[in-house]
Every structure is written in C-alpha cells, then in structure tokens.
Amino acid sequence: MTDWFKFEKKDIDFPFYNKNPYISKGGWIILFIALIMGFLFTIGDGVLSALISCLIIVIPVLYFLK
16 A cells, blocks of 8 residues: 555646745735726626626736746
C-alpha cells in the first residue's frame, strides 16, 4: 500500500498554491471591486443586466489568473 500514489509527480504542485499565480494587492482590490459592481448590476431586470454583471465579474478574474 505504500506505492499507492507512485503515479503522482512530486515536482508538480496544485496551480493556485504558493503564490502561483501571484496577484498583487492592487489586483485583489480590483477583483473585490469587480465583485461588488457585478452584484450591484444584478439588481436590474433583464438579460442585458445579467450579461453585464457576469462580464464585470469574469473579465477581471480571467485577466489576473491568466
């Protein structure tokens, strides 16, 4: 049973661990503001409001996580 996890590579780590990818304090602030703005846009009715709120949240996340 000691060789159960021999298929794992020891030099490869979980991708969001040990500051990988590194996001600066300014980046975290922008992500937090985008989250709040996205939730504020969900107050409106309609498909356009939902699409805008989704894009406001998703675009900064994709930018900072590369």
